[in-house]
Amino acid sequence: MTQPAELYQTHRELLARAIEAAAARDYWSAFPESPSKSVYGEDAAPAGERAFTALLGKPFPIEVPGAVGTVSTERSPYGLELGVSYPKADALALIAAARAATPAWRAAGPEGRAGVAAEILRRINAHSFEMAHAVQHTTGQAFVMAFQAGGAHAQDRGLEAVACALAASTRTPATATWAKPQRGADPLHLEKTATVVGRGVSVVIGCTTFPTWNSYPGLFASLVAGNPVIVKPHPGAVLPLAITVRICREVLAEAGLNPDVVTLAAEEPGDGIAATLATHPDVRVVDFTGSSDFGDWLEANARQAVVYTEKSGLNTVIVDSTDDYKGLLRNLAFSLSLYSGQMCTTPQNILVPRDGLDTDAGHRSPDEFGADLAAALDKLLGDPRRAAGTLGAIVNDGVLGRLTEAAAAPGVIHPSTEVADEQYPGAVMRTPLVTRLDAADEKVYTREWFGPVSFLITTDSTEHSLRVFTETVRAHGALSALVHSTSPQVLAAAREAALDAGIHLSENLTGGVFVNQTAAFSDLHGTGANPAATAALTDDWFVTGRFFTLQSRRHIPVPEQS
Amino acid sequence: MTQPAELYQTHRELLARAIEAAAARDYWSAFPESPSKSVYGEDAAPAGERAFTALLGKPFPIEVPGAVGTVSTERSPYGLELGVSYPKADALALIAAARAATPAWRAAGPEGRAGVAAEILRRINAHSFEMAHAVQHTTGQAFVMAFQAGGAHAQDRGLEAVACALAASTRTPATATWAKPQRGADPLHLEKTATVVGRGVSVVIGCTTFPTWNSYPGLFASLVAGNPVIVKPHPGAVLPLAITVRICREVLAEAGLNPDVVTLAAEEPGDGIAATLATHPDVRVVDFTGSSDFGDWLEANARQAVVYTEKSGLNTVIVDSTDDYKGLLRNLAFSLSLYSGQMCTTPQNILVPRDGLDTDAGHRSPDEFGADLAAALDKLLGDPRRAAGTLGAIVNDGVLGRLTEAAAAPGVIHPSTEVADEQYPGAVMRTPLVTRLDAADEKVYTREWFGPVSFLITTDSTEHSLRVFTETVRAHGALSALVHSTSPQVLAAAREAALDAGIHLSENLTGGVFVNQTAAFSDLHGTGANPAATAALTDDWFVTGRFFTLQSRRHIPVPEQS
Known part of the structure; x- marks a missing residue:
């Protein structure tokens, strides 16, 4: 068992470098975008393909609390028969499981949670080829793009969110002392403690074209902020997020935590589980990527939650x-x-x-x-x-x-x-x-x-x-x-x-940079300033709605003068 | 005329010290809380009283764009006859004036705006005795408390908000360069610019018990973030905010800016101008302190705005x-x-x-x-x-x-x-x-x-x-x-x-620290985590909803190798 604190130590340098890069907004990437053997090793490509193929035509190996029956909803735009089925989620059971997992997750603290998140991302990166096939055959992205946008770039965006959430949630020092001078008397001395508390259950609603790239920022920001996350994939692109959730749960369990900190909410098209989850009183953060119609509906109706949406627009x-x-x-x-x-x-x-x-x-x-x-x-x-x-x-x-x-x-x-x-x-x-x-x-x-x-x-x-x-x-x-x-x-x-x-x-883009691409750690994606999105990936507004900083204070004895 | 940039230079050290203190959460105060002659000078107390007395029984000297007629709505809990009248505000005229003042305010930049805000606070501090009388005779606070809570402590809370908004809005560097290595080719080089843009017209709705202390954080955070602010006092406590707005407008005008960046919205009780302002499409930020009834109404109805409320609760x-x-x-x-x-x-x-x-x-x-x-x-x-x-x-x-x-x-x-x-x-x-x-x-x-x-x-x-x-x-x-x-x-x-x-x-508070008092730069006030408030004074969530960071990017020539 590797405790969250140990995982933080393991990934401490990576996290520090990520925080630095996100602040400088210069070029940096943690996860190589090239699927070449020289980067990922001789066996990575065939092993990833085997892992993907082994998933086809079977129930996906994942535990979903309270699930009843299965769903199988994906169709490859490339015509490949997929036939993967997933446990069919029950919204209330998922919320109850998420709540039960919350206290220990809060106790892990921002650094421990960031350690767990970094380990998850490292593990996802090691599955990049398996993921690329999964992204290709759900979204229709060509393989290399699926490897990059669905793999390395998504992982970079995830790490960027981890970095922003860790920086923002540790900006108030965990302890501080306060000594107020008094006229003709000893100073008043207080010791103050600050604790980060998540807003509540978080729901991430994925889209069909970029299931990982668009979901990772909300998923990882919410995790680091102390929230359990229910991941609700688009019925057309479940597999990339199912693999993601499977890895999250593996790492959580290995760290001695309740794996229900991250759960998968697969549904039949039309079940409307996204709306049910997003409007439940215990759900306090909603991330959504997709149509303006449903995004606007969520903003208007998920009133108990902070709602982050990325919708459509006129580029x-x-x-x-x-x-x-x-x-x-x-x-x-x-x-x-x-x-x-x-x-x-x-x-x-x-x-x-x-x-x-x-x-x-x-x-x-x-x-x-x-x-x-x-x-x-x-x-x-x-x-x-x-x-x-x-x-x-x-x-x-x-x-x-x-x-x-x-x-x-x-x-x-x-x-x-x-x-x-x-x-x-x-x-x-x-x-x-x-x-x-x-x-x-x-x-x-x-x-x-x-x-x-x-x-x-x-x-x-x-x-x-x-x-x-x-x-x-x-x-x-x-x-x-x-x-x-x-x-x-x-x-x-x-x-x-x-x-x-x-x-x-x-x-004046005339070379190898394209208007449709943004680079993690440097380019903000979305602005919040026009109707297409409510925040940018990844700015402070995107992460600070996910947690509270609570203080306690007490007197400490006035230090003796020496 | 003192340009915003010069005001920033003037107050640069103060602002740097405030940012440092807000980050460390240790004891710091910029504005002395003691009304003693040794601090504020021999003449400050009588001069302040004369200034206050000179305001009584007259129209308050302030320009309000589009105002028609006057209102006189205050009653001293101490029984003093006040008789101050104010221009009666027209909501649409105020919003139009605020919009007209926005472009130049945006162009002043975060540092320039923080310089203006710091100058305003210095100027308000110099009027602390006049303000203390105004606070005493609207809120009913005893004079010393009015001097402290309505004066120095409110000014400290205002400066804390300036510091937090300046730190948050300058966290993304104004310019960055990005160089992405390319296999077998020159790196891709981009220059990136980040510009802070305010969310839109901001409305600050004051309360009757702490008109300055509770209004300054929203007022100053919105200003630094690039928003014009309409200040809507409670009809029972107009004078302290009228003095505040008068000083804001003086400093803005002296800095060559449109004074309508800050305007006063005085009304008859029951006019409902707060609701009219808060639900106008151009109003994008609302700060409110007061009853849960109206606070909840604002949260439910001012849907086009980010709404920061501090309401009531069960201490x-x-x-x-x-x-x-x-x-x-x-x-x-x-x-x-x-x-x-x-x-x-x-x-x-x-x-x-x-x-x-x-x-x-x-x-x-x-x-x-x-x-x-x-x-x-x-x-x-x-x-x-x-x-x-x-x-x-x-x-x-x-x-x-x-x-x-x-x-x-x-x-x-x-x-x-x-x-x-x-x-x-x-x-x-x-x-x-x-x-x-x-x-x-x-x-x-x-x-x-x-x-x-x-x-x-x-x-x-x-x-x-x-x-x-x-x-x-x-x-x-x-x-x-x-x-x-x-x-x-x-x-x-x-x-x-x-x-x-x-x-x-x-x-275990048993000495000179009281549960009802919080210290700026150290204690957060409100949490957002329970129904009494939606944010803390002053955390990042309280300031980051007030602005957007917009980027532009362009190629720069690849540097020659030497």
Whole structure:
């Protein structure tokens, strides 16, 4: 048995380095993103694949307190038969188990809990290949992306949350002495103790596209803050979180703690267990990633809890001018194509002035820019193998439905086409669709078209583009924004517009950094300042709602004068 | 004109020291609490009195954007004729003015805003005597208490909020560079900028008993975070906040800023301007101190805002045993008497086991303890002059009504009596009332009796007392708790009970520290963990809801290798 305090000692340097990196916001990563043998070892890839394959067609090995029966709800976007079943959760039993596990978890203290969390992340990292297959076959992400976004990057985001929660919850010293001078008398002496207490049972509601990346921050921040966590996966992407919860419970049990500090809440689609859990009086923290409809519902109805949501929005690109037109096109084409536009950060609305844009390759009208972008997409996705590795598969029929709807409208400048996968003939793959709109078509572009659907929108001027940007993002939210301009004045105006809109801004990305990617420990993800999210991954607001600092104080004898 | 940046330089050391103290939680104070000539100078007291007197019977000199007509709503609990009138606020005009003042305030940056805030607090401190009279004649606090709690201590709490907001909003560096290594290629280089943006218009709703102490944390935290603040005083205690807002506007104007960053919202009782302001879409932060009824209403209805409330609760004392019985009685009698029990931290429910308590003066039954406590109150308040200085005056008829109601019940062990004031014959003064109850009388003691009404409640045992304590505070909230015991086991159990109840705990206070007082920079006030408040003064949760950190990022050329 390894006590939490020992785990803290084991991971002390890692945690200190993570806290330092999160404060400096410079480049740092704890978990290598490359699936190469030189990093993870000769046997890691085949062992991970074997572990994944061994899970298929069976009940998943996990204990769920109070579960009755099983559910099996996943379908691989690559067409692989999964057939994994999970214990079907009972909301009240999970909450009771979480409450029972709370006192010992509180007693472990922030450092002990951070030690346990770091051990869990190390253990998850060791399962990165198994996890990559699980993420690929639930989300439709291509394997390398699943390894990175679902593995190393998610682990980094988890560790970032651990670091932020540990730093925030230990900012008030555990003990302090207080000596107040008194006129003509000895000073008043008090000893003061501060104890961190979790807010209560925490529920993390996962999404179908990034089950680990979007769930780890809430899961790990809540754990370090002293809360038991019920993990409620999307019925379409249970396996990555089931593996995660299994590892959490293993580490907890090995540390002599009640494994019910983390439990899995699998359900049939339509059971509505997320709503039942989120509105229970004992549930005091809710994390959610997914649709604005349900996110807004949670914010309005889970009134007894602090609710952290990441919802949808209108990710926007303002194109004014560039001195690297090829780079712009290549970069933007990749951003539209990566995971078939199924990222919460994929650009949707591309704003171009009616007069066109100046580039190092000459002036381009909106028509010409549209044609050039379509050509860049075709070039990027011309090789089917590379296309499959970039696009991944379509996660569900909802995305296909929107593609069909968008394809029927006039103005298509890049149609969506089918792509075949070598390994999985059943994979559902599509290239991005781009359609021309006018700034007046706001009924179309102020709605989120989650998936590979983007709009090239003509505006009166860059000034008009910035106005459309600010107004639409203020009203409907966004998780990313990008501006291309060679003009310092336009860049300055775009920065002000982004502050007004409440969104992070990327400028002139023409190389290997993409607007849809954020780096843990450096880039904040989401802002809280627009309707798409209520907090940023990971800022103090995201962690400080999860715990309280309670003091006690008592007199101590006045020290003798020597 | 002194720019915000210059004010930051002026107060840089003070701010650094305040941040250090708030982190260490040891003793520190920036503003001397003693009204003595040796501290504030020969002329400060008479000059302050003249300044106060000059305000009486006149329109208060302050500009309020869009105000129509005047209101005059205050009545001195000491019977002094006040007759001060204020511009009557128009909610929409105030919000429009606040919005117009926002861009320049955002541009001042966290340091510039903290410089302005520190200058305001220095200026308020220089008006401490004028403020003390204003606080005395609106709240009923005795002069020295008004000077301390309404002056120096409030200023310290304001500076603490400035320090916490400055530390939290500058924790993400304003600029960072990011260099990600690439296999077989140059690293990716980005420059990143972080900008602090306020959440939006902030409304601070003051209370009638501590208009400055309870309003300054929200006011100053919101200012530093980049928000304009509309200050809405209780109609019974306008003057202290009117003086505060006047000084804010002076300093803002001198710094070349729009004074409408801080405005005053005076109203007729019943106008309901607090509700109108708090539910307006542009109002994004609400601070409130007062009744649970309106606090709960705000939490339920001001959905577009982050709502920080401090409401009422059941402050509890658990008496188990003591080795300083005289000290216990003296300390508790003072806590019950100070400002006639009109503090949000005054003990209401005193729990004593049926078998009585062991003390250094022998065993005491609940009857004996009650008689001894009554005697200690009589001794403390025996001298009318000292009694007046401790009790102050009764703030309003609501308090008198509860006194009458409580006096009519059986079991009174210390009746409330009238006390006369030498200087103000019209002052309404009363000693505390203490009544015996049984643990079964929960209908009576689970209601807050704000004012000088306390209950000596007999329980089956100390264990039972702790259970009553935890259950009642979890359900109804509390802002203070005190335990007296010589047993390490009982003290440990009380600490656990306080963690379960979500309340700070004082232990064995028998000297010059009182359970109803908390010290800025060391003691947190309120916890967020029980229904009496949603945050602590001043923790990170209290400040991080007031701003967002927005990033922008762009490539920088790869440095040449030398």
